[in-house]
Amino acid sequence: MKAQKKYLPFFILLFLFSLIIRQSNAQKISDEAQRAEWIFNISYGITWQDEANITSYTIGVFSSKAMFSELQKQAKTKKIKGKPVEVIRYLNYKDIQANHIVYVSRNENAYLGLVYQKFKGKNVLIISDRSKQPDYSIINFRKIGDSKPFDINDRLAGENNITISRQLLKIGGSREVIQRIYAETNRKLLAEKKALEEKKKEIADKEKLLSEQEARIKAQRDSIASKENLISAKEGELQDQNARLDSMSAEVLQQRKDLTKNQAFLKIQEKNIAKQKEFAKKLNIEILSKSKNLKDQEEKLRKNQEKLGKSQKTVATQKNIIYFAIAALVIFLFLGVIIVSSYINKQKINKQLSEQYVAINSQKDEIQNQAKLLESVNTELEKLSIVASETDNAVTIMDIKGNFQWINAGFTRLYGYTLQLLRNEIDDNIVGASSNPEVQNILNHIIETKQTGSYQNLSKTRNGNEIWVQTTITPILDENNEVRQLISIDTDITTEKKSEIEIRKQKDQIEIQNEQITSSINYAKTIQQAILPLAEDLEKYFESFLIFKPRDVVSGDFYWFYEKAGKDGKPDKIFIATVDCTGHGVPGAFMSMIGSRLLSEIVSEQNVTGPKDILTILDKKVKTALRQETTDNNDGMDMAVCVIEKEDTSYHITYSGAKSDLYYYSHKSDDITILSSERRSIGGTKQKRGNIEFTNKDFYLFENDIMWLSTDGIIDQNNADRKRFGTPKFIETLKEAKDLGLKEQKRLFLNKLDEHQGLEKQRDDITIWGIKFNLKKW
Numbered sequence: 001m002k003a004q005k006k007y008l009p010f011f012i013l014l015f016l017f018s019l020i021i022r023q024s025n026a027q028k029i030s031d032e033a034q035r036a037e038w039i040f041n042i043s044y045g046i047t048w049q050d051e052a053n054i055t056s057y058t059i060g061v062f063s064s065k066a067m068f069s070e071l072q073k074q075a076k077t078k079k080i081k082g083k084p085v086e087v088i089r090y091l092n093y094k095d096i097q098a099n100h101i102v103y104v105s106r107n108e109n110a111y112l113g114l115v116y117q118k119f120k121g122k123n124v125l126i127i128s129d130r131s132k133q134p135d136y137s138i139i140n141f142r143k144i145g146d147s148k149p150f151d152i153n154d155r156l157a158g159e160n161n162i163t164i165s166r167q168l169l170k171i172g173g174s175r176e177v178i179q180r181i182y183a184e185t186n187r188k189l190l191a192e193k194k195a196l197e198e199k200k201k202e203i204a205d206k207e208k209l210l211s212e213q214e215a216r217i218k219a220q221r222d223s224i225a226s227k228e229n230l231i232s233a234k235e236g237e238l239q240d241q242n243a244r245l246d247s248m249s250a251e252v253l254q255q256r257k258d259l260t261k262n263q264a265f266l267k268i269q270e271k272n273i274a275k276q277k278e279f280a281k282k283l284n285i286e287i288l289s290k291s292k293n294l295k296d297q298e299e300k301l302r303k304n305q306e307k308l309g310k311s312q313k314t315v316a317t318q319k320n321i322i323y324f325a326i327a328a329l330v331i332f333l334f335l336g337v338i339i340v341s342s343y344i345n346k347q348k349i350n351k352q353l354s355e356q357y358v359a360i361n362s363q364k365d366e367i368q369n370q371a372k373l374l375e376s377v378n379t380e381l382e383k384l385s386i387v388a389s390e391t392d393n394a395v396t397i398m399d400i401k402g403n404f405q406w407i408n409a410g411f412t413r414l415y416g417y418t419l420q421l422l423r424n425e426i427d428d429n430i431v432g433a434s435s436n437p438e439v440q441n442i443l444n445h446i447i448e449t450k451q452t453g454s455y456q457n458l459s460k461t462r463n464g465n466e467i468w469v470q471t472t473i474t475p476i477l478d479e480n481n482e483v484r485q486l487i488s489i490d491t492d493i494t495t496e497k498k499s500e501i502e503i504r505k506q507k508d509q510i511e512i513q514n515e516q517i518t519s520s521i522n523y524a525k526t527i528q529q530a531i532l533p534l535a536e537d538l539e540k541y542f543e544s545f546l547i548f549k550p551r552d553v554v555s556g557d558f559y560w561f562y563e564k565a566g567k568d569g570k571p572d573k574i575f576i577a578t579v580d581c582t583g584h585g586v587p588g589a590f591m592s593m594i595g596s597r598l599l600s601e602i603v604s605e606q607n608v609t610g611p612k613d614i615l616t617i618l619d620k621k622v623k624t625a626l627r628q629e630t631t632d633n634n635d636g637m638d639m640a641v642c643v644i645e646k647e648d649t650s651y652h653i654t655y656s657g658a659k660s661d662l663y664y665y666s667h668k669s670d671d672i673t674i675l676s677s678e679r680r681s682i683g684g685t686k687q688k689r690g691n692i693e694f695t696n697k698d699f700y701l702f703e704n705d706i707m708w709l710s711t712d713g714i715i716d717q718n719n720a721d722r723k724r725f726g727t728p729k730f731i732e733t734l735k736e737a738k739d740l741g742l743k744e745q746k747r748l749f750l751n752k753l754d755e756h757q758g759l760e761k762q763r764d765d766i767t768i769w770g771i772k773f774n775l776k777k778w
Contacts, residue, residue, distance in 0.1 A: 035141060036070040038149065039103060039127060042139060043080045045168030048100060049123045049161045056084045060096050062115070063105030065089070071103075093118075101125045104137070112136045116156075123161045138162060147608065147617055170607040203586065209513075216506070394469075394490035400483055402430040402443055414469075414492060416462030425462075430488065434471075435459060442473070447483050450475050456493070468497035521553045521586060528554050528589050531596045533561035541574055541644075541778045542771050545746040549713070549766040556581040556588020557711050557765035560599050564609070571778070574644040575603055575614075576769075578660065580711035582635040582683075584765050594625060595637050595682075611641040611656035612694040615682060619658075622683035636683030640709050646778045650700045653707070658682050658694065663731070664707040665738040672734050675699070706738060706772050713766030714749070719756050729756075737770075745770055 039059065048054065057080045061068045068089040075085040090096045093111040098119055104112050106129040116136035119126060128137035138160065140151045149171065157164050394411035398404055407419050417426065427433040431440050436457040446453040454472040461467060469490045476485040538544050538561060546559065559578050566572035577599065581591035598621045602608045608617055618637075626633045638659040645652045655662050657677025665672050680692040701707060710730070717725045733752050737745040749768055 030066070030070070031144065032064075032067045032070045034144065035129065036067065036074050038141065039071065039101060040074060040078050040080065040085075042127075042150075042168065043101065043125075045165040045171075046125055047163035047165070048125075051081075054083065054100070056086060057081075057101070058086045058088060058097075058099040060099035060102040061087060061089045061105075062093060062096055062108050062111070063089070063103060064107065067103070067105055098122045098124050101127060103127045104129070104131075106130050109133070119160070120156075121159055121161070125160070125162055126156070138164075147613055200590070392492070394488075396430070396488045396490070398430060398486040398488065400447065400486065402439075402486065404428055404430070404433075405485070411490070414461070414467075414490060415459070421462070443486070446473055446475055446486070450477065450481075450483060456497075467492055468494045518553075524586065524589055525554050528558070528592065531593060532558060537561060537563075539777075541571065542773050543742055543777070544772065545742040545770045547746060547749055547766065547768040549762065550584070551713075551762045551765050552585040554586060554589035555765045555767075556584040556592055557713065557767040558592040558596055559709075559767060559769055560596055562600060562603050564603070572645070573609060575609075575641070576644065576709070576771075577639055577641040578709040578711055578767050578769055579637050579639040580660065580713070580765070580767070581637045587635075588765065591635055591637065594622070595639075598622065598625070609643060610696060611643055611654050612696045614641050615639070615656050615658055615694040619682045626683065628683060628685065634684050636681040638681050638712065640677065642707075642709070646775075649775070650702050651705075651773050653699055653701060655697045655699070656694050660709070660711065662697075662707065662709060663734055664699070664701060664705065665734070666701060666705050668702070672731060672738065673699075674731070701773050703775050704772060706770060708734060708771075709769045711765065711767045713762075713764040714753055714768060717753065717757055717763055717766070718760060720758050720760055725753070725756050742770055742772055 043057070059071055059075075061071060068087065071087040075087050079085060088097070088099065093108070093114055096102060096115065096118065102115065102119060102124055104115055104127070109128060109131045112128055112131055112133055113136050115126060125139070126137045127139045127141070128134070129141045130143060131137060131140050134140040134151050134153060135156070138153050138157045140153070142148060142150055152164060152169060154164070391408070391410045392413070394414045395408040396404060396411060397406040404419060404422060407417075407422065412418055415422075422428075422433065431443070434457060436442075436455060438455065442453050442455055452472060452474045454470065457469050457471060459467055459469050470493045471488055471490050473486055473488045475483040476487060478484040532548075535546075538546075541563075548555070548557070548559070550557070557578070557580050560576065562575040563571040564573040564575065579592065579595050579599075581588045581595060583591065595618070598618055599614070602614055602617050602621070606617070608614050622636060623629060626635060628634065640655065640657040640660040640662050642662070643654045655675055657675070659677055659679060659681050661677050662675040663672060664675075675697050678692050678694050680694075715725055715727055715730055719725075729752075733749060737748050740748065753766070
């Protein structure tokens with residue numbers, strides 16, 4: 001037993017090392033070589049009777065030459081518990097002797113029952129290979145790649161007085177142990193599934209309620225926005241109409257003034273024409289009178305000439321006639337001059353009358369045009385009057401002090417008051433009639449700035465109903481740009497206001513719910529942080545820095561740490577992982593808690609120590625927990641898992657990754673090395689995953705070497721130009737950081753990230769874990 005304890009840690013190390021070699025070099029090493037190595041390693045967990053008296057161990061091989069040759073080859077360099085090993089091959093089962101170990105190959109499984117009968121109770125370790133009758137052997141190897149490397153038959157071991165160490169039972173495991181672990185794990189998993197389903201249902205119900213409320217709010221906002229646009233359009237139209245009305249009113253006033261002036265001028269012209277006509281009439285009468293006198297005189301002269309021609313009685317008489325004729329001629333010439341002068345004056349008067357007539361006709365045409373324009377304006381005013389009377393809005397015209405002068409029919413329909421009722425029952429001024437105490441200040445501001453103002457008010461109609469009203473007051477300016485009147489337009493916004501109040505209530509309710517959800521998420525953050533490793537645990541074995549930046553309050557990323565103690569109580573292996581779960585925020589946080597619990601269960605309860613095996617089992621458990629074989633759920637995880645074992649002057653590290661690479665810097669090579677992961681995730685559908693299997697990758701690091709694990713959050717972060725940080729830049733940052741202290745490395749990464757990200761939002765959760773190996777710490 002002392003020898004067993006002495007070599008047990010070495011056995012475990014050798015066995016795990018063989019598993020690692022087997023997984024990582026499956027294409028390079030034959031099955032015989034791997035099983036031969038297993039036989040040597042398993043022997044360190046076996047105790048035979050009187051083991052202290054054994055000087056050398058014998059292995060009987062009932063198998064092919066290849067297996068015999070491989071065991072002989074390894075026996076030259078390996079010992080069992082410090083003692084030499086002899087390998088013997090048997091071609092017939094009858095020739096097999098009671099060696100310490102008897103190995104029956106797969107091809108010879110038909111003889112396994114006979115071998116069992118031959119060595120039952122004879123202190124022989126019977127090993128079979130993938131036998132379908134495991135009751136006839138103490139150890140039965142499984143297919144390479146299974147989660148358990150072999151099965152152990154406790155009953156037959158007891159019959160043959162073979163003692164199997166507890167560690168070997170954990171690595172292999174009897175059926176009873178496996179079934180017990182499975183039953184216990186299944187119970188826990190079912191309980192966790194039930195709790196998860198309840199949580200998911202609760203979140204789904206809250207998300208559904210929130211979505212419905214958001215949809216209702218959006219619909220109400222759209223309705224309000226539509227109504228506000230309609231109100232704005234109507235107000236704009238009414239303002240345009242008011243502006244046109246003001247402009248037309250000013251033009252009509254001006255035209256009326258011009259018409260009044262023209263009418264006055266026309267009356268003066270008519271009076272002048274009447275006077276001129278009267279003067280011309282008198283002048284014509286006078287001319288006609290003188291013409292008649294002249295004709296009478298001509299008649300007299302003619303008679304006198306006849307008398308002169310008939311009788312020339314005396315010279316004196318002729319002289320008198322001549323004198324008379326000369327006098328008549330003078331008179332005639334004088335009358336001619338008067339007639340010609342009258343004719344010239346008449347022409348001048350007629351010309352003046354003609355010019356005045358043309359001017360009067362021109363003024364008449366202008367007056368007719370103004371009358372047509374005035375008629376058009378009156379028509380437009382009639383239309384505006386119809387609009388003002390038919391609109392649902394209440395329109396009020398007031399003087400500069402706010403006294404009511406006119407209201408439209410819409411005012412009566414809206415409030416129930418006529419102008420007379422309004423003045424008698426309420427007030428004749430808007431300040432007294434309104435329940436808004438700021439109306440006077442609003443009026444003063446409108447008059448001072450000569451700009452439109454508006455306000456909302458809760459008013460009462462004549463029958464006692466309360467309505468919400470939007471009032472818009474517009475100043476009317478005169479020709480001197482001074483306010484002479486005010487026009488107010490009241491619009492019923494009761495429906496919109498009720499919707500606004502309802503929206504405000506719903507908003508308050510949503511804010512309360514958001515506070516509750518935020519409080520729950522903050523508490524979830526506390527719970528999530530509780531599952532993360534403590535800083536002092538990480539610092540016990542190596543120096544490290546950690547950048548953990550959730551995009552939201554809780555994270556879909558998490559980092560995991562587990563120490564597996566050896567016999568002396570000191571850690572035998574350290575397990576670390578960085579994990580990026582599907583999604584972020586609350587869904588990602590739930591996935592992270594599931595992932596952390598399953599990882600701990602696989603390693604601590606099921607004693608799985610190979611990174612590749614951990615990922616393979618985790619993949620199955622995630623699919624089972626999320627029922628991905630029967631549902632549309634396709635959530636999963638990307639992760640990198642490492643097992644770290646300390647040797648004398650180095651660290652032996654085994655890594656396996658699911659779409660998450662590992663980076664390390666070795667001072668020996670003085671370069672950054674990238675270990676690529678498998679291009680498949682944990683969980684999800686098989687079509688998406690393909691047939692890719694996880695593999696192990698081994699490497700050694702020494703004093704002050706550095707290893708980095710990272711999720712893809714920093715690599716996928718975009719800048720303002722939508723350009724990703726990218727893997728090349730990440731590797732350049734690693735090269736820049738490798739010679740810095742860990743605090744400086746962390747500061748460098750954060751500065752590079754801030755410089756790249758700028759003001760852009762963080763796209764995903766970000767985790768970077770840097771580890772510097774220090775032999776003194778472990």
